[in-house]
Amino acid sequence: MTSLDLGVIGNGAVAALVDASATINWWGFPRLDGDPVFLSLINGGKDGDGQDGPANGFFSLDLASQIHAEQIYLPNSAILRTTLYDDDGGVAEITDFAPRFVLYERIYRPPMLIRQIRPIRGRPRLRIRVRPCFQYGELLPQITRGSNHIRYVGASQTLRLTTDAPISYILEERHFLVDQPLTLIIGPDESLREDIERTARDLFERTLDHWRGWVRSLSIPFEWQDAVIRSAITLKLCNFEETGAIVAALTTSIPEAPDSRRNWDYRFCWLRDAYFVIHALNRLGVTRTMENYLGFITNIVDESREHALRPVYGISRESGIEERESATLAGYRGQLPVRIGNQASGQIQNDVYGSVVLAATHAFFxxxxxxxxxxxxxxxxxxLGKKAIHAFDKPDAGPWELRTIAAVHTFSSVMCWAACDRLSKVAAVLDRPERAGWWRKQANRLHAVICEHAWNPRLGHFVSQFDGEELDATLLLLHELNFLSAADPRFVATVEAIGRDLRRGDFLFRYKTSDDFGIPETTFVICGFWYVDALAALGRREEARSLFESMLARRNPLGLLSEDIAPESGTLWGNFPQTYSMVGLVNSAMRLSxxxxDAF
Known part of the structure; x- marks a missing residue:
């Protein structure tokens, strides 16, 4: 059965997902949000041999009589290695990566994937199946062949596979003996004018050196180093470097829970993520990526003078991301719908003003x-701060993007307060005391209103909506955002209430009330890390560490996380890999390490 035991390879322009048996089952081309030419991850059914699996949209390498596979990342890199074993002692090794390194004083990151095959032991017999599709599975390519390449021609773009493997065996999908190293390069329809094996080896060595140099520049905690490094690399792979945008995830329509219809397209840049991503990048010392992301945000600020900010933008700042449903694709594990685009782009979410101001504040400090x-x-x-003042007590869709329910959400109001608070501090740094005082007065006024309407005296804790009675996990951020001190009894009481009402085992629901799709069934990964951070802030460090370790144990075999976890089984659900989740891991590790x- 399809699962999220996947590895990610990429280079800041494209990213692909590789399953535990070395099948590429997701690849958006020619950029992170592009038409997925490999999309079998979200397309159920039978393959061409009548076996379980999709008929098209994948790039597989499998041995005859294959019985086992092992998979690792090369240390401190985004290079993935899968070792395949057959029942006759044959072993073959697959190395997958997307080239990335400095060339002519700029980053070389072509929309290209490289697969290197090496026989290790015995007489492994390999079958190579390359079945791209276009227009979200609606169009199969026309195929033409050359002496050392195959072209897959679509309506508006063409893929080229260049290889030293036998072309006929690939086209016929026939097993053949692998007795020497082989290389497969797939990408734009461009001729390769150099020796393919030597080219791939050079690209591999440069890419490995680049990633290891990048990792050496990270500021990492003493404990949980491998987990933080893998999270940092994954976060970088979700960065569309050309514009600075960071997508929420690389996929669309991996459901939050079975049969929930909570299937969303996350291949876009949410402004809400800005604060959390920037915070994590700053802690890691990834200043170039952080600065590029700030450039993405400030471009949006420039364009929004007369308009409200949207909650989410395309990776080149497209604002029209209309949502539609695919009529062709069968869905992840047969779970429909498959959505393309996201309706949230047209919602009112008032926290966006605080999200942008908090992220941009780094530029001043x-x-x-x-x-x-x-x-x-x-x-x-x-x-933007003035828009926040106007919006802070107005109904919106809230941080969880409710589709038909509007209310004054505490988190949105607190983020509007945060915009005023940070603007006061920035004005002080710029030696503008009059503006600093004005923004401080506004922040104090908003703070008082929020405390009046978001604190429920009967329940004895903050609530998720003005004058309401329900909890949601964003209230854990009241200290993180500096709205309350950790020692404030109101914060302590709110954390305790959340632990009592939203916690399920070692995981945390974002809320437990009914929304547009019913009551949530799976726990939200980032909320668990927020709870860890809140416990640590309250001085409950041993409890926080134990919970953090438990959450780390739920990563997939390659150290990656999706958006959601089923609390009973620990199964990963939701889009993958989830930027929010990886950021939460980094922040908690930094806080707890x-x-x-102490090492010396």
Whole structure:
């Protein structure tokens, strides 16, 4: 059965998912949000041999009589290695990567994947099946062949597979003896004018050196280093480097829970993620990616003078991401619908103003950045702050993007307060005392209103909506956002209430009330990390560490997380890999780790 035991390979332009048996079952081309030419992850049915699996949309390498596979990342890299075993002692090794390194003083990141095959032992017999499709599975390619390549021609784009493997065996999908190394390069329809094996070896060595150098530049905690490094690399693979955008996940329509219809397209950039991503990148010392992301955000700020901010944008700042359902694809494990685009782009979510201001604040305080914040940026951010003042007590869809239910959500209001609070601090740094005082007055006013309407005196804790009675996990961020101190009895009471009402075993629901699709069935990974952070802030460090370790144990075999976890089985659900989840892991590890000095 299809699962999320997947590895990610990529280079900041494209990213692909590889399953535990070395099948590429997802690849958006020619960029992260592009038409997935391999999409069998979300297309059930039978394959061409009548076996379980899709008929098209994959790139598989399998041995005759294969019995076992093992998979690892090469340490400190985004290069994935799968070892296949057959029942006659044959062993073959598959190395998958997307080239990435510095060339001519800029990053070389072509929309290309490379697969290197090496026989290790015995007489492994391999079958190569390359079955791309176009237009979300609606169009099968026309296929033409050359002496060392195969072209897969669609209506608007063409893939080329260049290889030193026998072309006829690939086209006929016939097993053949692998007695020497082989290389497969798939990407744009461009001729390769150099020796293929030597080219792939050079690209491999440069890419490996690049990733290991990148990892050496990270600021990581003493404990849980491997988990943090893998999270950092994965976060980087979700970064569309050309514009600076970071997608929420690489996939669409992996459901939050079986038969829930909570199937969303996450291949876009949510402004809400900005604060959390920037916070994690800053802690890791990934200043270039952080600065590029700030550039993406400030471009949006420039365009929004007369308009409300949207909650989510395309990776090149497209605002029209209309949602539609595929009539062709069968869905992940047969779970429909498969959605393309996201309706949230047209919602009102008032937290976006605080999200952008909090993210942009780094530009005024981080002296490592090449393009620091200045008076002009501050004045543009003030326009957003004024919109936050207007919106803070207005109904919206909230942080969980409710589709038909509007209310004044506490998190949205607190984020509007945070916009005013940070603008006061930025004004002070810029030596503008009058503006600092004005924004402080606004922040104080919003703070008082929020405390009046979001605190429920009968229940004795904060609630998710003004004058309401329900909880949601974003209330765990009241301390993280500096709205309340960790010692504030109201924060302590709210954390305790959330632990009592939203916790299920070692995991946390985002809320337990009915929404547009009923009551949530799976726990939300990032909420679990927020709870860990809140416990640590309250001084309950041993409890926080135990819970953190339990959550780490739910990562897939390659150390990656999706959006949701089924609390009883521990099964991963939701889009993959989830940026939110990987950011939460980094932040919690940084908070909980013993200092480096304890090692010596």
């Amino acid at each position: 981080d002296h490592r950045l090449i393009r620091p914040g200045n008076a002009e940026l501050f004045e543009r951010l003030e326009l 013993a200092p480096w000095e």
